[in-house]
Amino acid sequence: MNKVHVENLHKKFGELHVLKGIDLDVEESEVVCLIGPSGSGKSTLLRCLNLLETPTSGTVIVDGTELTNAKIDINKVRENIGMVFQQFNLFPHLTVLENIMLAPVDRGKFTKEEAEKKAMELLASVGLSEKRDEYPKNLSGGQQQRVAIARALCMEPDIMLFDEPTSALDPEMVGEVLNVMKKLASEGMTMIVVTHEMGFAREVCDRVLFMDGGVIVEQGPPQEVFLNPQEDRTKDFLNKVL
Amino acid sequence: MSYGELLHSCYQVLLTGLALTMKMTAFSLIFAIILGMISCFFSISRFRVLRAISRIYVDVIRGTPLLIQAFFLYFGLTRALNFRMDANTASIIALSLNAGAYLSEIFRGGINAVDKGQMEAARSLGMPYGSAMGKVILPQAIRIVIPSVVNQFIITLKDTSILSAIGMMELTQQGKLIVARNMRSFEIYGTIAIMYLIVITILSRILKIVEKRLNNE
Numbered sequence: 001m002n003k004v005h006v007e008n009l010h011k012k013f014g015e016l017h018v019l020k021g022i023d024l025d026v027e028e029s030e031v032v033c034l035i036g037p038s039g040s041g042k043s044t045l046l047r048c049l050n051l052l053e054t055p056t057s058g059t060v061i062v063d064g065t066e067l068t069n070a071k072i073d074i075n076k077v078r079e080n081i082g083m084v085f086q087q088f089n090l091f092p093h094l095t096v097l098e099n100i101m102l103a104p105v106d107r108g109k110f111t112k113e114e115a116e117k118k119a120m121e122l123l124a125s126v127g128l129s130e131k132r133d134e135y136p137k138n139l140s141g142g143q144q145q146r147v148a149i150a151r152a153l154c155m156e157p158d159i160m161l162f163d164e165p166t167s168a169l170d171p172e173m174v175g176e177v178l179n180v181m182k183k184l185a186s187e188g189m190t191m192i193v194v195t196h197e198m199g200f201a202r203e204v205c206d207r208v209l210f211m212d213g214g215v216i217v218e219q220g221p222p223q224e225v226f227l228n229p230q231e232d233r234t235k236d237f238l239n240k241v242l
Numbered sequence: 243m244s245y246g247e248l249l250h251s252c253y254q255v256l257l258t259g260l261a262l263t264m265k266m267t268a269f270s271l272i273f274a275i276i277l278g279m280i281s282c283f284f285s286i287s288r289f290r291v292l293r294a295i296s297r298i299y300v301d302v303i304r305g306t307p308l309l310i311q312a313f314f315l316y317f318g319l320t321r322a323l324n325f326r327m328d329a330n331t332a333s334i335i336a337l338s339l340n341a342g343a344y345l346s347e348i349f350r351g352g353i354n355a356v357d358k359g360q361m362e363a364a365r366s367l368g369m370p371y372g373s374a375m376g377k378v379i380l381p382q383a384i385r386i387v388i389p390s391v392v393n394q395f396i397i398t399l400k401d402t403s404i405l406s407a408i409g410m411m412e413l414t415q416q417g418k419l420i421v422a423r424n425m426r427s428f429e430i431y432g433t434i435a436i437m438y439l440i441v442i443t444i445l446s447r448i449l450k451i452v453e454k455r456l457n458n459e
Binding site: 050052075076077078079081082083085087089090091092093102103106107148151152155 | 357360362363364365368369370377378381382385
């Protein structure tokens with residue numbers, strides 16, 4: 001069964017029609033990259049997958065739960081969908097360790113001791129064990145984003161959504177975040193990544209989706225989309241960014 | 243009578259007045275914080291009725307002078323509804339309602355000043371709205387609003403002097419009574435001003451320390 005199934009998804013902000021009928025299926029352990037010009041609806045699509053935006057119409061099914069059904073417990077569903085933001089959004093009043101432990105303890109997923117153990121494992125895996133007691137403001141952007149990834153992973157999600165995770169980083173810090181994401185992909189995590197990192201898309205993704213004007217214009221394995229794009233809009237975009 | 247003798251003759255009365263001023267301020271602020279929080283949560287609620295209640299409360303209080311609010315409560319309402327209320331009770335109610343409205347706006351501003359991404363991050367982790375508000379947004383909002391809240395505390399302390407008009411025996415009222423007896427308005431009002439100044443200066447210093455503690459925790 002598909003991890004994510006989206007059917008004829010529309011999203012309007014008032015008069016602005018941002019998503020115009022998106023169909024999307026993502027399999028377990030698949031890594032999908034969303035690329036496209038700004039304003040094309042990539043982030044909005046991603047945010048519809050955990051209901052940070054409410055779809056105007058259409059169906060979104062994640063892990064077998066229909067999100068577009070009003071009766072579901074959205075908090076329960078979100079525990080299963082990790083999200084990483086462009087601006088990291090770490091909690092500035094909490095230490096690194098507290099940032100990671102907050103949600104699992106609050107939701108009763110782990111006891112404090114279990115959560116701390118899990119958090120330390122995750123910090124080790126993103127290479128930041130020694131930063132456990134620092135506040136976010138004392139970390140570099142790349143370090144903050146790695147903590148944000150660890151924070152999302154501590155809920156043990158099945159799916160990870162990345163919303164331009166490296167766009168707010170200084171160039172020399174992009175690599176360290178992409179490496180963590182590559183590792184995650186190799187471990188079999190289902191990932192949907194909105195990105196401007198064409199290198200990452202080419203190297204790590206199983207499938208690239210090119211969006212423009214609220215629709216998916218073209219999709220396929222990265223070699224095909226990047227080397228042999230069929231649509232003019234895709235060619236045009238790739239000419240600009242590559 | 244020299245200034246020393248004058249002060250000696252009335253310092254006890256002035257200190258009694260100051261004590262009542264402080265007590266009234268403290269009680270009013272406790273109620274005002276509660277009222278302000280309720281009104282603030284109403285104002286950010288998704289229910290239109292609650293938002294309207296908060297809006298009307300804040301607009302009415304901000305749009306009318308404290309003195310009129312106190313007169314309306316102490317003379318008007320008691321007459322219309324035919325019941326008795328002592329000056330201290332009326333004063334606490336008026337001050338609480340007044341400071342509560344301003345605090346409501348301060349709190350709302352503080353919550354709105356927290357980056358929207360914070361709520362999104364917390365919700366995306368599966369935290370319900372209440373937990374996200376309590377554990378992520380409010381701790382940050384509190385740090386943001388402290389200077390404005392301290393300011394409101396000082397305003398409320400000084401506003402108690404307005405309630406001398408309905409006969410609350412606080413510092414200003416005690417002073418007025420002394421002046422009425424001996425006409426030494428220059429010395430007495432000067433002394434009272436210095437008393438307010440000392441108390442408020444001490445209070446600001448203490449709150450400044452509290453604020454610093456909270457910020458570099």
